[in-house]
Amino acid sequence: MPQVPLNLYLELSAVLFIIGVIGFLLRRNPITMLMAIELMWNAGNLAFVAFARNYIDMSGQVFAFFVITVAAAEAAIALAIVVMVFRRRENADVDDISIMRG
Amino acid sequence: MANFFLSAAPLILFFPLIGAATIALFGPYVHRSASAFIGCLSVGLSFLLTVGVAFVILPLPLAQQAQFDHSHFVGYWAHIPPYLIISFRLLLDPLALLWMLIITGVGLLIHVYSVGYMAESKNYRTFFSYMNLFVFMMLLLVMSDNFLWLLVGWGGVGLASYLLIGFDYERPIAVLAARKALIMNVIGDVGIMIAMFLMYAHFGSVSFQNVFNNPAQIGTSALSWIGIWLLVGAVAKSAQLPLQTWLPDAMEGPTPVSALIHAATMVTAGVYLIARAHPIYDNAPLAAEIVAIVGGVTAIFAATIGCVQYDIKRVLAYSTMSQIGYMILAVGVGAYAAGAFHFMTHAFFKALLFMAAGLVIHAIGGEQDIRKMGGLASKLPFAFWTFLIGAIAISGIFPFAGFFSKDDVLDAVLTFHHPVLFVCVLVAAGLTAFYMFRLVFLTFLTGPYRGTHEVHADADRTMTVPVAILAVLSVVGGWFVLPHHDAIAAMLRGSFSDAPLPQAAEFNVGLTFGVLALALAGIAFAWAAYQWRPQIATALHRSLSGLHDLLFNAYYVDVLYDWLFQRPTYALALWLRDTFEVDAITALPAAGVRLGAALGELANRWETGYLRRYGLTFVVGAALLLFLYLFLSHGSAAGAAP
Amino acid sequence: MIVLFWACALVAIASGIWTIASRQPVHSVVGLIVNFAALAILFLTLSADFLAMMQILIYAGAILVLFLFVIALLTIGSAPIETGRGRLAFQAAPSVAAGIAALVIMGAGLRVAWSPTAAGPLNDLGSVANFGQQLLTTHVFAFEATAFILLIAIVGVVMMAGRKELRF
Numbered sequence: 085m086p087q088v089p090l091n092l093y094l095e096l097s098a099v100l101f102i103i104g105v106i107g108f109l110l111r112r113n114p115i116t117m118l119m120a121i122e123l124m125w126n127a128g129n130l131a132f133v134a135f136a137r138n139y140i141d142m143s144g145q146v147f148a149f150f151v152i153t154v155a156a157a158e159a160a161i162a163l164a165i166v167v168m169v170f171r172r173r174e175n176a177d178v179d180d181i182s183i184m185r186g
Numbered sequence: 187m188a189n190f191f192l193s194a195a196p197l198i199l200f201f202p203l204i205g206a207a208t209i210a211l212f213g214p215y216v217h218r219s220a221s222a223f224i225g226c227l228s229v230g231l232s233f234l235l236t237v238g239v240a241f242v243i244l245p246l247p248l249a250q251q252a253q254f255d256h257s258h259f260v261g262y263w264a265h266i267p268p269y270l271i272i273s274f275r276l277l278l279d280p281l282a283l284l285w286m287l288i289i290t291g292v293g294l295l296i297h298v299y300s301v302g303y304m305a306e307s308k309n310y311r312t313f314f315s316y317m318n319l320f321v322f323m324m325l326l327l328v329m330s331d332n333f334l335w336l337l338v339g340w341g342g343v344g345l346a347s348y349l350l351i352g353f354d355y356e357r358p359i360a361v362l363a364a365r366k367a368l369i370m371n372v373i374g375d376v377g378i379m380i381a382m383f384l385m386y387a388h389f390g391s392v393s394f395q396n397v398f399n400n401p402a403q404i405g406t407s408a409l410s411w412i413g414i415w416l417l418v419g420a421v422a423k424s425a426q427l428p429l430q431t432w433l434p435d436a437m438e439g440p441t442p443v444s445a446l447i448h449a450a451t452m453v454t455a456g457v458y459l460i461a462r463a464h465p466i467y468d469n470a471p472l473a474a475e476i477v478a479i480v481g482g483v484t485a486i487f488a489a490t491i492g493c494v495q496y497d498i499k500r501v502l503a504y505s506t507m508s509q510i511g512y513m514i515l516a517v518g519v520g521a522y523a524a525g526a527f528h529f530m531t532h533a534f535f536k537a538l539l540f541m542a543a544g545l546v547i548h549a550i551g552g553e554q555d556i557r558k559m560g561g562l563a564s565k566l567p568f569a570f571w572t573f574l575i576g577a578i579a580i581s582g583i584f585p586f587a588g589f590f591s592k593d594d595v596l597d598a599v600l601t602f603h604h605p606v607l608f609v610c611v612l613v614a615a616g617l618t619a620f621y622m623f624r625l626v627f628l629t630f631l632t633g634p635y636r637g638t639h640e641v642h643a644d645a646d647r648t649m650t651v652p653v654a655i656l657a658v659l660s661v662v663g664g665w666f667v668l669p670h671h672d673a674i675a676a677m678l679r680g681s682f683s684d685a686p687l688p689q690a691a692e693f694n695v696g697l698t699f700g701v702l703a704l705a706l707a708g709i710a711f712a713w714a715a716y717q718w719r720p721q722i723a724t725a726l727h728r729s730l731s732g733l734h735d736l737l738f739n740a741y742y743v744d745v746l747y748d749w750l751f752q753r754p755t756y757a758l759a760l761w762l763r764d765t766f767e768v769d770a771i772t773a774l775p776a777a778g779v780r781l782g783a784a785l786g787e788l789a790n791r792w793e794t795g796y797l798r799r800y801g802l803t804f805v806v807g808a809a810l811l812l813f814l815y816l817f818l819s820h821g822s823a824a825g826a827a828p
Numbered sequence: 829m830i831v832l833f834w835a836c837a838l839v840a841i842a843s844g845i846w847t848i849a850s851r852q853p854v855h856s857v858v859g860l861i862v863n864f865a866a867l868a869i870l871f872l873t874l875s876a877d878f879l880a881m882m883q884i885l886i887y888a889g890a891i892l893v894l895f896l897f898v899i900a901l902l903t904i905g906s907a908p909i910e911t912g913r914g915r916l917a918f919q920a921a922p923s924v925a926a927g928i929a930a931l932v933i934m935g936a937g938l939r940v941a942w943s944p945t946a947a948g949p950l951n952d953l954g955s956v957a958n959f960g961q962q963l964l965t966t967h968v969f970a971f972e973a974t975a976f977i978l979l980i981a982i983v984g985v986v987m988m989a990g991r992k993e994l995r996f
Contacts, residue, residue, distance in 0.1 A: 088833045088873065094928075094938050096837045096870075100863075102931040107848025109923035110800050115899060119860050122891065123844055126867055137953070138872040142962040145876050145954055146970075149963070152879075152886050153974045157889050157981035163898045164985040167863045170902040173939050178797045179916050798916050802923055809930035816937040 093134035101127035112177045114166045118159065125155040187581045191238035195276055196258050198235045198286065199325050201228040206318035213311035225314030226297045229321055233290035240283045244677060251279065253681040263334060272392065281681035284526055285328040285451075285458055288533045292450045293321050295652035299541055299720065300442040302649035303548060307440075313353060317446070320346035324451050328458060331392035333382050336459070340378060344371035344453045350447060351439040363435035370432040374422025378459075381415035384408065398465040404471055413466050413473025417480065424510045426484040431744050433507055437499040441500060441544035443498060449506045449540050450533040451804030457513040464685055468520065473580040478518030482599075482607035484513030487741070489617035493624065494617055494737045497554045498543050501625055504740075505580065506536055508614055512595050515611060522682050523675040527667075528595050531587035534663045535579035538656035539622075541607075544574035545649060546629065551639035556628040556641030563630040565641045568650060570630045572657045577626050579660040581619035581705045590664030593698055594674070597779035615701050619708030627716040832873060840866040851994050853899045857892055876954040 086149070100123060107120030129148040136144025191203040194688035205228025213221045223458060258276035265271055323346055327339030344367075352364030369778060372506050381517060382392050389397050401409055420426070436448050447453070460477055467474040470699035482594035485508050509532050539628055546569050547554055563570040579586035582593070592615065635641065667673045675682075678713050715723040727734055735740070792803070838861050847859035864887045871880035952958050963971050 091938055092833065093870070093874070095935060096840065097880055098934040098938070099841055101502060102927045102934075103841070103844040103848060105805055106924055106927040109927065110806065110886050110920055111848060112798075113853060115895065116848065116850075116856050119853075119895065120848055122887070123851075123863065124862060124863065126876050126883075126887070129883075130867060132868060133871055133874045133876045133879060136876065138952055139911060142953065142958060143966075145879055145959065146962050146967050148876070148879055149882065149959075150967075150970055150974055152882055154977060156886060156891055157978050159894060160981050160985045163894060164989040165935065166898060167989050169937075177842065181795075181797070488981055798918055798919060798923075802919055802926060804932060805923075805926050811924060812930070812937065813933050816933065 090134055090138045095132040095186075097127045097134070099127075100124075100130065103107055112179055114169065114178055117167070117178065118162050121162075122155065122159065123153060188242045190243050191235060192278075194235055195239050195278060196260060196584055198232045198239070198290070198298065198320065199276065199329055199815055201232045202318045202322035202325065204228060206315050206322060209311055209315040211317065213315065218310045221311040221314050221481055222297075222301045224342055225318050226294065226301065228318055229290055229294045229297050229532065232321070232325070233287075233294045236283070236286045236290050239278060240287060243278060243283065244280060244659050248520055248680055248683060258779060266418050270386075272332060272334050274335050275331040276329050277394070278329070279681045280678045281458070281461060281522075281526060282328045284530060284678065285454075286325060288326070288530055289321060289324050290453050292533050292537050292637050292656070293317075293324075293446060295441050295655055296446040296450075296537060298346065298539070299445075299544070299649050299652040300440075302646045302716065303442055304440060308354065313350075313440070316346055316349045316353070316443075319823055320350065320452070324455070331395070331566060332391075332399070333378065333385065334392050336462075337375065337378050337382065339609075340419065340455065340686070343447070343455065344368060344375065344423070347371070347436070347447050351436045351441065353440055354438070357438070360438040363438040367432040367436050370429050371422050373429060374419040375527040375586075376423065377415045377418025377555040381412050381419070384412045384415065387566065388412075393643050394462070398463075401465045402469040406472075409466055409470040410473045412810040413463070413470045414476060415461055416459060416466070417473065417477055420459045420477075420514070422456075423459075423482060423505050424453050424456030424514060426456065426480050426511060426514055427487060428743070430484065430488070430507055431740070431747065434500050434503045434740070437497070437503050441499070441540055441547060444503070445537045445540035445544070448503065449536040452507060453510055454513065454529045454533070454565055454638075457517055457525050458512065460517040461681075464517070464520075464522050464682065467518070474518055474520065476518075477602065478515050478607060481511045481514030481516070481518050482604075482610045483511070483785075485506065485515060485614040486617070487511075487611040489614040489621065491740045493617060494623040496556055498538070498546070498556050498559075498629060499554055501556075501621060502536070502539055502543060505539075505618065506532075508594060508618060509580070511614070512592065512611060516595040516598055516608065519598050519602040519604075520685060521595065522685060523678045524591070524594035524598045527664075528809075530592035531579070531591040531660075531663045534587055534656055535576045538572060538653065538660050539576035539580065541649075541653045541656065542576060545569040545645050546573075548645065548649075549642050550637055551642075554641055556625065559629045560633045560636045562635060562641070565635070566630075566643055568591055568645070571628065572653050574626060575657045575660050576620040580622055581709060582701060583619075583705055584702060585661075585665065585668075586665030587665075589702075590667050593701065596697055597694055600694060612701065612704060616704040616708040619705040620712045623709045623712035624716055627712060632716055632720065733804055829873060833870070835867045836869045836873075839863075854896070855862070857899070858897050860895075861888050861892055864892075875955070878954060878956045878959040 092153040104120045104123030104127060107123065108117050111117050111120065117128075129151050132144045132151070134144075136142065171181075205224050208228075209221045209224055226418070253339055260274040260276065260277075263272040263274055265273075297314070300317065304310055306824065320343060323339050323342030325339070327336055327343060329337060330336045348364045348368040348371075351367050352361045356362045384390050385397050389409050391397060422429040432449060437444055439448070467477065487503045488507035488511060492501050492508065495501045495504060509528070513525040513528050513532070516522070516528060546566060547561065547567070549566055550562075553559070575586070579588040582589045596608075596611060596615070598774060600710065602608075671678065715726070739745070792799070842858045843862035843866065847856045847863060850856045850859060862882055868880040868883040871877075871883060
């Protein structure tokens with residue numbers, strides 16, 4: 085069985101990551117934007133695991149595990165914020181929210 | 187007993203430092219007489235120890251003396267082997283011992299004298315603290331065995347001198363004089379520093395041992411430059427041409443300060459430096475000749491100015507300058523023992539002259555102008571007789587101390603075969619006698635008392651006893667060369683054993699009588715012009731008024747320096763303040779502020795508060811950073827990856 | 829194996845695009861589930877057995893269910909969000925351009941800077957036993973720290989979502 089080159093995994097990772105980036109930049113629904121972020125997390129994870137396989141080093145996998153954990157925490161908090169936004173206003177278009185200006 | 191003195195030698199150095207610190211720290215809590223007592227005690231203990239050490243070391247044969255040269259290791263200043271090792275050891279060779287004896291001995295007498303003289307000063311304690319600090323720094327200068335610590339002492343005496351000249355800090359003129367002295371001295375400090383840099387570059391060391399071991403190895407040219415830069419230091423400290431102008435102004439300090447620092451000890455540090463560095467000058471004839479010329483020219487230059495001054499202390503200051511010119515000339519021609527001898531006798535009689543003058547000034551309420559004195563011999567007989575002894579001694583009349591040392595110097599100069607310098611010092615010898623007796627006549631003898639202040643002949647014993655001791659020394663100070671003409675050279679042979687010239691100059695009977703005759707002629711002329719027929723002086727003054735003005739203003743050197751250095755500097759400073767600062771210094775930051783504000787305005791426009799705007803910015807920035815890292819940092823990251 | 833990789837890669841890319849392109853958030857979630865499943869298979873090909881399991885359990889099982897809950901609770905009956913032009917519509921083209929530029933840079937960087945080394949013997953890389961041992965020995969501090977982060981997240985979420993009158 086021919087081995088899949090590391091570069092292919094990394095390039096796939098890059099493509100998935102950019103899909104997440106473009107999704108984040110284009111979408112206005114905060115929930116969809118969060119899902120784009122999840123895509124980016126996973127693209128990163130793929131690169132970690134591919135490196136771990138390449139170097140036969142468990143650290144990469146363990147790190148990916150931590151990424152999953154932190155992503156879970158991030159998703160929970162971000163969704164809590166979204167819940168609050170929806171409670172406050174019927175329409176939760178992020179373009180309508182500009183209170184981040186200092 | 188011998189071992190006791192030798193092991194206690196570091197205390198010679200540290201007693202005055204302890205004294206200065208004690209007075210400075212605890213002075214305000216004790217009676218003012220206690221401060222004076224501590225000040226005198228510390229110098230006195232140093233003096234006793236120095237005498238002990240001198241009696242142990244000086245009688246030893248040459249080979250045994252040498253082992254004490256660097257005997258006491260005090261500590262490292264820098265220890266970076268193999269590049270730089272500077273240790274601090276005490277130097278106890280005959281030359282250093284001679285200076286130490288004078289510094290502590292004359293220093294002790296002047297400390298005691300100050301107890302009475304400064305009695306009315308409200309900064310009495312401060313005065314003794316400064317004086318002790320000075321003695322410490324001066325001892326550090328002569329006891330150090332390398333140029334670095336010598337320079338520390340060199341700068342330290344400059345500081346003490348500054349503090350003491352400006353002691354009456356409420357008088358602006360004293361503060362200005364102190365500042366002038368400090369600036370002039372710092373020029374010299376820089377000269378020594380440059381000499382040290384050269385030494386380090388050529389010898390890799392600044393210790394006397396390493397530098398003087400074989401100075402000729404670096405070539406005459408480099409050695410000459412070292413000698414010349416050392417001379418810059420000596421010239422500034424010893425008030426020789428062309429850095430002499432600070433010394434007359436330094437007379438603004440209290441009279442004991444003038445006696446100790448600006449006559450007996452500090453100003454002779456230049457002589458010490460050149461005598462100490464004699465292996466350099468022995469191998470660099472050009473530098474040595476420059477030294478001799480500076481000394482000889484200063485001797486006559488200062489003597490001519492001294493003839494027309496009216497301030498008694500200024501006359502003495504110019505006289506000091508002139509006499510140090512003699513010493514510098516002596517060490518410049520290689521007669522180191524003669525220079526050191528003249529330093530010793532000069533310390534006696536010049537300190538005596540200052541202190542006797544101080545008695546007069548003290549008695550007539552601080553007046554220093556000899557035109558407002560006169561006829562004081564009967565009112566102040568003690569001051570008169572002691573001053574007279576000093577004047578005879580400095581004029582070089584047999585058998586007073588100055589006669590022997592000046593004769594030594596002149597003998598040495600004669601063998602140097604430099605007729606111009608020889609004539610200079612001969613004329614200076616005559617002029618010295620003239621201006622000293624001009625002082626004697628105008629102050630003590632001619633006419634009635636011309637001043638307005640009442641004369642208080644109330645000098646207490648602390649003042650008269652030191653003056654009396656110095657008067658005796660001024661008489662007998664040269665007598666120990668009577669049995670053997672080369673006694674002083676024999677005493678100092680440990681320090682100058684490697685000098686090429688025989689340190690005992692040829693004794694020349696004709697020269698001796700010639701100088702004696704010149705001195706007597708000077709005295710006679712002073713008597714004629716100021717005592718016998720005062721109209722001679724007035725007539726001379728009238729017919730030679732141009733010359734008089736030239737001399738009275740010290741050849742306008744101060745004016746010259748004012749135009750050369752002070753005014754251009756001041757003009758530059760004014761321009762910098764009024765033009766440069768306004769247009770460049772102030773305008774530049776203002777432009778920067780405007781630029782920053784504009785940039786901030788631009789950046790502010792981008793900050794909309796919209797999440798997706800920030801996201802886009804972030805992505806663009808990250809892409810740019812990635813680009814920079816991958817393709818622009820050290821060419822390409824390709825080489826960095828495994 | 830290369831065939832399996834390409835199959836999973838294409839599925840992952842397609843589902844990723846589907847995720848970000850759908851107007852309905854529920855459709856996006858479905859796309860994301862497919863994407864995660866494809867990634868889990870890729871993890872298996874990289875002998876990360878335990879992680880593949882976690883990918884399914886945590887991401888598909890927990891996080892995406894959380895998303896579904898939020899969508900179900902909040903968007904039913906509310907006005908559709910992305911109708912009409914957004915306020916930053918002009919940003920769309922630059923955003924796509926920036927994304928593609930970043931992708932090109934990354935791809936070029938991989939070509940320029942990366943030369944992979946040959947893999948050694950696998951042993952039991954990524955097995956549950958090996959993973960657990962690593963987690964509780966070498967990385968035990970990070971492990972505990974993660975637990976703490978999760979605790980903070982739980983407390984934070986309860987604080988924020990549980991309060992009604994937070995104004996902003």
